[in-house]
Amino acid sequence: xxxxxxxxxxxxxxxxxxxxxxxxxxxxxxxxxxNFSRQQFSVxxxxxxxxxxxxxxxxxxxxxxxxGKSTLARCIALLERPSExxxxxxGTDLLALxxxxxxxxxxRIQLIFQDPASALNPQLTACETIAExxxxxxxxxxxxxxxxxxxxxxQVGLGPAAAQxxxxxxxxxxxxxxxxxxxxxxxxxxxxxxxxxxxxxxLNRDLILQLLAxxxxxxxxxxxYVSHDLRLVSQFADEVVVMYQGRIVEQKKTRExxxxxxxxxxxxxxxxxxxxxxxxxxxxx
Amino acid sequence: xxANLLQxxxxxxxxxxADAKLRQAVAGVSFEIARGEVLxxxxxxxxxxxxxALALLGxxxxxxxxxxxSVQFRGQxxxxxxxCALRALRGAGISMVFQEPEIALNPVMRxxxxxxxxxxxxxxxxxxxCRAEAEAALARVGLPARQRIFSxxxxxxxxxxxxxxxxxxxxxxxxALVIADEPTxxxxxxxxxxxxxxxxxxxxxxxxxxxxxxxxxxVQAFLADRLMVMADGRIVEQGPFEQxxxxxxxxxxxxxxxxxxxxxxARDLDLEMVT
Numbered sequence: 226x227x228x229x230x231x232x233x234x235x236x237x238x239x240x241x242x243x244x245x246x247x248x249x250x251x252x253x254x255x256x257x258x259x260n261f262s263r264q265q266f267s268v269x270x271x272x273x274x275x276x277x278x279x280x281x282x283x284x285x286x287x288x289x290x291x292x293g294k295s296t297l298a299r300c301i302a303l304l305e306r307p308s309e310x311x312x313x314x315x316g317t318d319l320l321a322l323x324x325x326x327x328x329x330x331x332x333r334i335q336l337i338f339q340d341p342a343s344a345l346n347p348q349l350t351a352c353e354t355i356a357e358x359x360x361x362x363x364x365x366x367x368x369x370x371x372x373x374x375x376x377x378x379x380q381v382g383l384g385p386a387a388a389q390x391x392x393x394x395x396x397x398x399x400x401x402x403x404x405x406x407x408x409x410x411x412x413x414x415x416x417x418x419x420x421x422x423x424x425x426x427x428l429n430r431d432l433i434l435q436l437l438a439x440x441x442x443x444x445x446x447x448x449x450y451v452s453h454d455l456r457l458v459s460q461f462a463d464e465v466v467v468m469y470q471g472r473i474v475e476q477k478k479t480r481e482x483x484x485x486x487x488x489x490x491x492x493x494x495x496x497x498x499x500x501x502x503x504x505x506x507x508x509x510x
Numbered sequence: 511x512x513a514n515l516l517q518x519x520x521x522x523x524x525x526x527x528a529d530a531k532l533r534q535a536v537a538g539v540s541f542e543i544a545r546g547e548v549l550x551x552x553x554x555x556x557x558x559x560x561x562x563a564l565a566l567l568g569x570x571x572x573x574x575x576x577x578x579x580s581v582q583f584r585g586q587x588x589x590x591x592x593x594c595a596l597r598a599l600r601g602a603g604i605s606m607v608f609q610e611p612e613i614a615l616n617p618v619m620r621x622x623x624x625x626x627x628x629x630x631x632x633x634x635x636x637x638x639x640c641r642a643e644a645e646a647a648l649a650r651v652g653l654p655a656r657q658r659i660f661s662x663x664x665x666x667x668x669x670x671x672x673x674x675x676x677x678x679x680x681x682x683x684x685x686a687l688v689i690a691d692e693p694t695x696x697x698x699x700x701x702x703x704x705x706x707x708x709x710x711x712x713x714x715x716x717x718x719x720x721x722x723x724x725x726x727x728x729v730q731a732f733l734a735d736r737l738m739v740m741a742d743g744r745i746v747e748q749g750p751f752e753q754x755x756x757x758x759x760x761x762x763x764x765x766x767x768x769x770x771x772x773x774x775x776a777r778d779l780d781l782e783m784v785t
Contacts, residue, residue, distance in 0.1 A: 289700055397556070398555070425555075426555060427727070499728055501727050504732050505731055505752055508732075
């Protein structure tokens with residue numbers, strides 16, 4: 226079973242109706258230069274993005290490729306600095322902080338990537354992989370870190386026999402579990418999942434989805450789930466944000482969005498969802 | 511009599527480990543593909559799908575793996591062919607579309623040249639002619655015959671465009687069989703459905719046979735005539751797609767074909783789109 230949140234920042238008194246993470250007017254510009262030219266020009270990855278994440282809730286971010294979803298996820302996970310706007314965690318403006326000031330905050334927001342094969346260090350054993358963030362943040366002694374890593378592996382359904390294995394000895398699903406265990410090591414409040422389920426087959430996807438739901442129920446984690454799979458989104462998310470060409474064009478409760486899609490791009494996205502049944506009907510017609 | 515295009519009997523692949531021990535990846539697989547047929551292949555990651563495909567094409571060397579069994583393509587026995595004959599066959603008779611176009615394409619060559627190169631390797635014609643044919647091949651997969659695409663480097667194209675280039679390479683010499691390993695996995699929904707429609711058209715117009723490796727049930731439903739499910743290097747079930755979908759007899763088939771359906775409240779949506 227998954228133990229309840231017991232980290233140093235577990236704060237049961239914080240008001241659940243207040244957003245945990247508040248993003249206001251966020252913009253990201255990339256300045257580029259044409260080959261061998263001095264002239265610079267800028268590309269907007271996204272502009273004026275405003276959204277809120279609540280404890281124990283899942284917000285999905287959907288849109289076609291190139292809409293700016295991943296860059297936004299990376300900005301929220303503090304891997305990239307936005308050009309404008311604010312990101313506030315429990316009321317603290319994170320963009321006002323310098324690298325040193327951000328260091329303790331980083332443990333509260335963790336990112337899980339799409340492809341676990343390239344996100345894991347091939348030279349580290351499973352146990353070392355999970356203990357690494359704890360070591361970086363200087364949490365407890367080496368022995369305790371090792372025990373904590375074993376405990377986490379157990380939680381994500383990797384047995385103790387896997388502790389000394391390296392990433393390439395695991396299957397795709399197991400690797401993604403390992404990546405999840407690593408992200409959970411620092412007991413974060415926010416998990417950013419960037420297409421973390423799309424590389425998995427149906428079997429493994431269901432298992433990981435269940436694991437994520439259990440974790441959320443016990444630790445009231447907030448998920449930001451970036452995906453183009455509307456099926457998963459319809460099952461998994463409480464609220465959906467639709468991005469189109471770097472802007473938010475629609476933001477609604479999941480049920481509401483599927484019932485009344487307003488923006489044409491949302492309708493376009495919904496039209497790409499076909500069930501096996503409907504495909505077979507169309508084929509036999 | 512309609513002879514099968516590809517007939518595989520008792521194919522086994524065992525990789526040689528560092529300690530000279532053999533690890534079996536494919537254990538006695540038998541199947542056939544008829545001309546113009548799409549055979550779907552599903553299975554958990556690591557069950558030997560890709561190993562079987564690589565062994566078909568003779569892409570695993572003796573040092574890497576021990577291969578036994580028979581692979582007949584148009585009545586020719588592939589494992590007994592020498593490298594030279596195999597090279598002539600790959601690309602022209604059987605070709606492969608890999609999962610990651612980023613890795614399959616050469617990053618420092620213009621994409622048009624990469625397609626022309628395939629044609630140059632198989633046909634006795636001038637480079638100029640090869641280029642012209644490459645342009646036609648790119649047009650066939652729905653890439654506009656514009657200089658911008660032809661002389662672009664892979665990084666200048668989008669994911670969907672890159673996957674089309676890889677497909678153009680695979681189809682340039684009009685092979686009878688294409689092995690497609692997760693051709694749509696790295697694409698977004700729109701490019702995915704465009705590419706699938708394209709494959710279906712190609713199948714209809716030029717009666718190309720496809721061995722389609724994909725773990726997405728919708729992709730299989732769209733293209734596959736028959737389906738084959740693998741686990742631990744063996745085939746656990748094979749048959750017409752619809753039959754396996756409606757009445758799976760093996761637990762794994764049921765699990766692989768079960769889709770993450772839309773949540774209950776969105777079911778109407780699906781019905782609406784069909785009508």
